[in-house]
Amino acid sequence: MRLTRYFLPVLKENPAEAQIVSHRYMLRAGMIKQQAAGIYSWLPMGFKVLKRIEQIVHEEQIRAGHIPLLMPTLQPADLWRESGRYDDYGQEMLRIKDRHDRDMLYGPTNEEMITDIFRSHVGSYKDLPLTLYHIQWKFRDEVRPRFGVMRGREFLMKDGYNFDVDKAAALHAYNRHMVSYLRTYERMGLTAIPMRAASGPIGGDNTHEFLVLAATGESEVFYDSAVTDLKLGQREVDFDDRDQVKAICDEFTTLYARTDETHDAALFDAVPEERRKVGRGIEVGQIFYFGTKYSEAMGANVVTADGSRVPVEMGSHGIGVSRLLGAIIEASHDDKGIIWPEGVTPFHAGIVNLKQGDTATDAACDAIYKALKAKGLDPLYDDRDERAGAKFATMDLIGLPWRVTVGPRGLANGVVELTSRRTGVSEELTAEAAVARLAEIYADW
Amino acid sequence: MRLTRYFLPVLKENPAEAQIVSHRYMLRAGMIKQQAAGIYSWLPMGFKVLKRIEQIVHEEQIRAGHIPLLMPTLQPADLWRESGRYDDYGQEMLRIKDRHDRDMLYGPTNEEMITDIFRSHVGSYKDLPLTLYHIQWKFRDEVRPRFGVMRGREFLMKDGYNFDVDKAAALHAYNRHMVSYLRTYERMGLTAIPMRAASGPIGGDNTHEFLVLAATGESEVFYDSAVTDLKLGQREVDFDDRDQVKAICDEFTTLYARTDETHDAALFDAVPEERRKVGRGIEVGQIFYFGTKYSEAMGANVVTADGSRVPVEMGSHGIGVSRLLGAIIEASHDDKGIIWPEGVTPFHAGIVNLKQGDTATDAACDAIYKALKAKGLDPLYDDRDERAGAKFATMDLIGLPWRVTVGPRGLANGVVELTSRRTGVSEELTAEAAVARLAEIYADW
Numbered sequence: 042m043r044l045t046r047y048f049l050p051v052l053k054e055n056p057a058e059a060q061i062v063s064h065r066y067m068l069r070a071g072m073i074k075q076q077a078a079g080i081y082s083w084l085p086m087g088f089k090v091l092k093r094i095e096q097i098v099h100e101e102q103i104r105a106g107h108i109p110l111l112m113p114t115l116q117p118a119d120l121w122r123e124s125g126r127y128d129d130y131g132q133e134m135l136r137i138k139d140r141h142d143r144d145m146l147y148g149p150t151n152e153e154m155i156t157d158i159f160r161s162h163v164g165s166y167k168d169l170p171l172t173l174y175h176i177q178w179k180f181r182d183e184v185r186p187r188f189g190v191m192r193g194r195e196f197l198m199k200d201g202y203n204f205d206v207d208k209a210a211a212l213h214a215y216n217r218h219m220v221s222y223l224r225t226y227e228r229m230g231l232t233a234i235p236m237r238a239a240s241g242p243i244g245g246d247n248t249h250e251f252l253v254l255a256a257t258g259e260s261e262v263f264y265d266s267a268v269t270d271l272k273l274g275q276r277e278v279d280f281d282d283r284d285q286v287k288a289i290c291d292e293f294t295t296l297y298a299r300t301d302e303t304h305d306a307a308l309f310d311a312v313p314e315e316r317r318k319v320g321r322g323i324e325v326g327q328i329f330y331f332g333t334k335y336s337e338a339m340g341a342n343v344v345t346a347d348g349s350r351v352p353v354e355m356g357s358h359g360i361g362v363s364r365l366l367g368a369i370i371e372a373s374h375d376d377k378g379i380i381w382p383e384g385v386t387p388f389h390a391g392i393v394n395l396k397q398g399d400t401a402t403d404a405a406c407d408a409i410y411k412a413l414k415a416k417g418l419d420p421l422y423d424d425r426d427e428r429a430g431a432k433f434a435t436m437d438l439i440g441l442p443w444r445v446t447v448g449p450r451g452l453a454n455g456v457v458e459l460t461s462r463r464t465g466v467s468e469e470l471t472a473e474a475a476v477a478r479l480a481e482i483y484a485d486w
Numbered sequence: 487m488r489l490t491r492y493f494l495p496v497l498k499e500n501p502a503e504a505q506i507v508s509h510r511y512m513l514r515a516g517m518i519k520q521q522a523a524g525i526y527s528w529l530p531m532g533f534k535v536l537k538r539i540e541q542i543v544h545e546e547q548i549r550a551g552h553i554p555l556l557m558p559t560l561q562p563a564d565l566w567r568e569s570g571r572y573d574d575y576g577q578e579m580l581r582i583k584d585r586h587d588r589d590m591l592y593g594p595t596n597e598e599m600i601t602d603i604f605r606s607h608v609g610s611y612k613d614l615p616l617t618l619y620h621i622q623w624k625f626r627d628e629v630r631p632r633f634g635v636m637r638g639r640e641f642l643m644k645d646g647y648n649f650d651v652d653k654a655a656a657l658h659a660y661n662r663h664m665v666s667y668l669r670t671y672e673r674m675g676l677t678a679i680p681m682r683a684a685s686g687p688i689g690g691d692n693t694h695e696f697l698v699l700a701a702t703g704e705s706e707v708f709y710d711s712a713v714t715d716l717k718l719g720q721r722e723v724d725f726d727d728r729d730q731v732k733a734i735c736d737e738f739t740t741l742y743a744r745t746d747e748t749h750d751a752a753l754f755d756a757v758p759e760e761r762r763k764v765g766r767g768i769e770v771g772q773i774f775y776f777g778t779k780y781s782e783a784m785g786a787n788v789v790t791a792d793g794s795r796v797p798v799e800m801g802s803h804g805i806g807v808s809r810l811l812g813a814i815i816e817a818s819h820d821d822k823g824i825i826w827p828e829g830v831t832p833f834h835a836g837i838v839n840l841k842q843g844d845t846a847t848d849a850a851c852d853a854i855y856k857a858l859k860a861k862g863l864d865p866l867y868d869d870r871d872e873r874a875g876a877k878f879a880t881m882d883l884i885g886l887p888w889r890v891t892v893g894p895r896g897l898a899n900g901v902v903e904l905t906s907r908r909t910g911v912s913e914e915l916t917a918e919a920a921v922a923r924l925a926e927i928y929a930d931w
Contacts, residue, residue, distance in 0.1 A: 048553050048616060050607035074603055076558055076565075077590065082603055083556040085618075091556070108493050111528040111536070113521055113640045114559060114623055117590075120521075132585045137592075138629045139639075140577045145522065147560075147582075158519055158527055162495035171493060173530075178559055178623070182585045195558045195585075 042388065043410075044423045048085050051435055061257045063370035064189030066379050070439045072366075079186025079194030086439065087366070089199065089387040094365050095176055097228050097384065098199050105221035105280045106171040107201055112154050113180055118144035120153040124338045133181045147180035150358055155202040159353065160341040166206040169353075172214060174201030188239065188257075191323070191367035199360040204353045206345060208332065211354035213283045215247055215330045216290045218358040220280070222251055222326050223273045223293060224265060225360065228486075229369060230271055230382020233325055235293055236262065239302040240329065247330040248357075250300060252322030255371035261321040264298040265312045271296075311361050323368045330356040379440030380462050383486045388421035389413070390479050391441040393432045395448030397424060406447050409457070410474050416480040420445075437462070443482070445475050487833065488855075491869045493530050496880055506702045508815035509634030511824050515884045517811075524631025524639030531884065532811065534832040538811050541620055542673050542829065543644045549665035550725045552646055554616040557599050559623055563589035565598040569783045578626045590626035597780050597802055600647040604798065605786040611651040614788065614798075617659060619646030622805060633702075636812035637766070644805040649798045651790060653777065656799035658728045660692055660775045661735045663803040665725070667696055667771050668718045668738060670805065673931075674814060675827020676772055679713055680738055684747040685774065692775035692801075697767030698870060700816040709743040710757045716741075725743040764816045768813045775801040824885030825907050833866035834858070835924050836886040838877045840893030842869060851892050854902070854917050855858065861925040865890075882907070888927070890920050 050071040058075075059065035067073045072087030080371075083091055099109060115137065117316065121127035127134075135147040148154070155173060163171065176199045186194050203214035218478050219235055226233035233251040240248050252262055254269070271293055279285055299305065301320065309317065336342065336352035343353050361368075371381045382389070390413060394406045406422060413420040423432045429448075436444050446458040446467075456469040458479060470478070495516040503520075504510035512518045517532030526535055535844065544554060560582065566572035572579075572591075580592040593599070600618060608616065621644045631639050648659035666681060671678035676698050683695040695864065697707055699714070716738055724730055742757050744750065781787065781797035788798050806813075818825045826832070835858060839851045851867060858865040866886060868877045874893075881889050891903040891912075901914040904923060915923070 048555075048607075048613075071607070074606065076599060076602070077560070077562040080558045080560055080562075082558060082599065083554045084603070085553050088554055088556045088620075105869070106491065108528045108530050109533055111533045113525045113527060115522070115525055115625070115640055117522040135582065135584065137580065137582050138630065139580065143522075147862075154521060154527065157521070160495075161519065162516070168493075173493060174767075175533075180560065194562055222784075293630065338804065387786060 042419070042421050044421060044425055046202075047421070049439070050084065051438060059189065061188050061191070061371070062374055063191065063257075063367040066370055066374060066438070067189055067366065070379060073190065079183055079192070081190060081193060086387045090381070090385055091363060092367055092466065093385045093387070094229065094362055095197070098176060098225055098360055098362060098425070098468055101201070101221045101225040101228070102174055102201065104224075105172075105217050107174050107221070109174045109175060110173055111152050111177060112148070112158075114147055114180070115145050116148045116154055118146055120157055121146065124153050124335055126153070133183065134179045135182045148177075149181045150357070150359075151175070151177075151200055152202065153339065156339045156341050156355070158336045159204055160339060163204070164343060166343050166345050169204055169206050170210055170214060172201055172203040172217075174199060174358075189367055190363045193363065196361065197363040199362055201358045203356050203358070206351075206354065208354055211330055211332070211356055212247065213286065215328055215356050216283075217280050218328045218356075219249065219290050219293070220273070220278055220286055220362065222358075223289075223329065226251060226253075226325065227273055228317055228384045230384055231325070231369060231372060234262075234264060234268055234298050234322070236264070236298045236300050236322075237294070237303045238300060238327060240331075249294070249328050250324050251326040252300065253325050253368045253372050254320050255323050255368065256321055257371050258321035258323040258326060259321050261301040262298070262320055263304050263309050263316050264320070265296040266316040268293075268296040268298045268316045319419065322373060323364075323412045324361070325365055325368050326358075326360040328356065328358040374440070377434075378438035381440045381442055383442050383483060386442050387439070387440050389418040389483055390420050390443040390445055391436045391439075392420055392422040393429070393436060393444060393446045394422070395429050395446060397426045399449055399454055400445055402449055405452055405457070405472060409445055409447065410459060411475060412472070412476040414481060418479060418483060443479060447472075487864075487866050489866060489870055490867070493509040494884070495529065496883060504634065506633050506636070506816065507819055508636065508702075508812040511815055511883070512529070512634055512811065515664055515824060518597070518635065524628055524637070526635060526640070527723050528640060531832045535826070535830055536808060538830045538832070539674065540642070543621060543670055543805055543807060546666045546673070547619055547644070547646065549669075550617075550620050550662050552666075554620060555618055556620045556622060557593070557603075559592055559625070561593045561599055563591055564592065565602055569598050569600070569780055578628065580625045580627045582907055593622075594626045594801070595804075596620070596622075596623055596645055597647065598784065599777060599821060601780045601784045601786050601800070604649055606799060608649065609788060609877050611788050613788050615655055615659060617646055617648040617662075619644060619803075622633070634812055635808045638808065641806065642808040644807055645805045648801050648803070651788060651796075651799065653799055656775055656801055657692065658731065660773055661673050661728075661731045662725050663773045663801075664694065664735050664738070665718070665723055665731050667773065667803075667805065668734070671696060671698075671770065672718055673829045674810065675829055676770070676814060676817060677714055679707075679709060679743050679767070681707065681743045681745050681767075682739075682748045683745060683913060685776075694739070695769050696771040697745065698770050698813045698817050699765050699815065700768050701766055702735050702816050703766035703768040705767050706746040707743070707765055708746075708749050708754050709763050709765070710741040711761040711763045713738075713741040713743045750919060768805070768816060770810055770813050771803075771805040773801065773803040822879075823883035826885045826887055828832040828887050828928060831887050832884070833886050834928055835865050835888040835890055836881045836884075837865055837867040838874070838889060838891045839867070839869055840874050840891060842871045844894055846897055847892055847894055850902070850917060851899055854890055854892065854921060856919040857882055857917070858924060861921065863924060863928060867913050886923060892917075
């Protein structure tokens with residue numbers, strides 16, 4: 042994309058309403074615009090990152106054998122009356138009446154609706170295991186929405202639901218989700234630590250939250266620092282292999298890591314003192330096993346191999362897709378702006394033309410732009426007639442991980458400059474070598 | 487995807503509530519489930535087609551130089567008070583009060599919000615031309631939703647908005663949309679004819695609807711049959727070239743083609759009698775040029791090259807994304823089921839194993855499945871333990887354009903069968919040749 046043809050409304054001033062860095066940088070980098078309290082438009086660059094995150098979530102869910110569908114944003118109240126949650130849910134549920142005065146609501150989550158889909162179509166253990174998920178906009182009418190997309194009212198969530206014939210199979214689904222989430226977050230450049238959580242209104246015993254360490258996190262967290270060294274990496278996972286999947290979960294949940302809700306001081310004291318850490322964390326996902334809570338209330342039964350009829354075993358598993366943009370920025374920025382991890386960056390590299398209008402420099406930038414596109418990369422070419430300083434400031438603010446700087450002086454020596462946003466380290470190399478390096482870097486992402 | 491691991495709840499019976507063929511087949515093929523009047527869940531196979539259609543729309547908009555963003559589903563009423571449409575819009579607008587008693591609405595369209603985004607960030611002709619679009623769920627509270635996704639209440643729409651410095655530039659944007667839409671529909675296997683339309687509540691003089699001919703269409707259409715022979719095809723279009731883009735529009739709008747709303751009997755009579763056709767059509771898109779209607783009301787001005795300040799020239803341009811599934815099925819089916827065009831099919835080919843459990847047949851199916859995936863194709867392998875007749879009936883119903891049938895008798899002769907869903911013609915060839923043929927067919931899509 043050429044910047045002169047793009048819509049990237051960066052702000053020079055720090056917006057007064059933004060209290061935390063991710064909110065501030067998302068506004069300043071022209072990623073979002075508030076339309077009402079807690080309701081945002083995703084401007085082009087924000088939308089691109091949102092789509093990259095969504096794509097990673099889809100790929101990792103599909104890899105785990107989970108099946109995407111899409112439920113609507115609005116739901117009939119009657120479904121929620123069946124589970125009893127229509128009355129239990131407080132003012133956070135946005136209640137709506139349609140023109141025929143029927144009670145509707147904007148879905149804050151989808152346990153009832155997915156259970157309805159299941160009971161309408163599935164009746165036998167032969168169709169199990171089954172995990173269905175969707176990525177859809179939700180609404181929770183927070184009394185005081187704040188922190189930009191971190192605590193919005195209209196937000197994008199991945200929520201998945203497993204259906205299994207017995208508890209052992211359902212716990213395998215729970216573990217499968219944990220492993221798929223580990224990889225999902227790692228691909229976004231995040232260290233998200235699964236921590237034992239309290240179950241809350243959805244119910245259920247087995248539940249973990251995934252927390253990203255950041256000073257602005259809403260939860261206090263207590264952990265063994267060794268937990269931050271764990272990596273799933275590229276290892277091959279057979280998601281049908283219960284033992285392998287369970288072993289990975291054990292690996293990631295044995296070291297102490299809890300939120301204030303489930304913190305156990307005695308257990309924490311057993312962690313070697315130099316590894317005992319207290320910090321703050323941002324919740325970016327949660328997994329639950331809740332058994333037959335919804336299937337019993339809503340009559341979602343299956344016939345088992347021995348002919349008996351039992352309520353199906355379920356769990357639900359969520360990732361805060363829109364909130365992740367904020368969490369990633371909280372975890373990865375400096376005082377000049379955002380530093381995108383390669384896995385979610387809106388553009389793979391920025392090209393800065395130091396002398397727009399100079400024939401040779403323009404031609405070199407064009408050639409690099411085309412060569413990167415030919416490699417399947419998505420560059421942003423700053424072709425504005427602006428001073429170098431302004432161009433660098435924009436690139437630093439929007440946080441593309443790599444910058445190619447092209448100017449007459451370098452070209453006279455046959456080189457351009459390749460700069461890492463994270464380290465600030467630059468290296469001079471030929472244009473061809475810069476393109477090849479970028480292709481090599483992104484081959485791993 | 488292996489069918490035993492998928493969620494494809496096909497129905498044997500014709501659902502009583504479905505009056506038109508697309509609604510019937512979408513329910514029977516397990517693509518959608520109604521959750522409330524005019525509100526649907528998109529089951530996995532329906533969701534896949536929806537995503538393929540969305541992807542084509544994105545690709546063609548980006549090719550035309552238009553920029554994607556995403557506006558929220560809920561909007562503050564105040565924006566609509568500025569344009570005057572909050573009161574004008576009737577009961578089709580779903581009005582909502584949040585917990586603080588603020589007036590909100592579920593967006594039926596986005597002229598006001600996009601104008602608000604524009605005026606907040608753009609003030610100079612130097613930032614023009616600019617076309618922003620999104621694909622987002624909309625809500626129109628139809629008094630009597632019907633025909634499945636063809637006339638739902640919650641529906642997915644692409645709506646794009648151009649901002650230009652003068653009328654000539656805005657009309658070029660209008661033409662650019664027309665050409666991009668022609669290609670969009672062709673890639674979906676549709677003949678969608680641009681027809682002069684009446685302007686309706688959005689206002690404006692220049693407006694065309696795109697209609698797909700189908701007996702169940704809601705509009706009566708009058709056209710010169712030669713118009714159905716026009717094809718944009720693969721021709722190279724320079725979307726910055728006003729003359730070229732205009733010439734294509736002229737080519738597609740000179741022959742007579744109008745809906746009952748704008749029909750002119752005298753002009754129609756001038757069409758040679760044997761080419762004079764009357765039929766029905768389904769609207770799948772509409773483009774509007776409306777000038778300064780919203781920019782004047784909402785104060786969206788730009789400074790021109792000569793320093794004067796003028797309201798920006800605008801238009802809006804929509805594609806009914808979810809409705810397109812219905813329209814495609816109405817235009818492409820037979821009495822056994824759907825016939826997906828290659829461009830939007832949920833799976834590229836079906837593999838039917840005639841003797842599940844037979845070692846050689848299973849191995850041959852597995853090999854074909856893997857070979858198709860290695861070619862980047864997305865096959866559906868019917869690995870159920872079912873009779874051949876049931877498997878064929880499912881494949882015909884769900885309408886994959888190509889089927890590979892594998893059985894012991896063929897394998898003994900070293901062949902499998904490749905069958906076109908559209909023509910019913912089968913051909914015997916080696917498994918390798920079948921895979922190569924499919925890769926060749928889809929290379930063009």
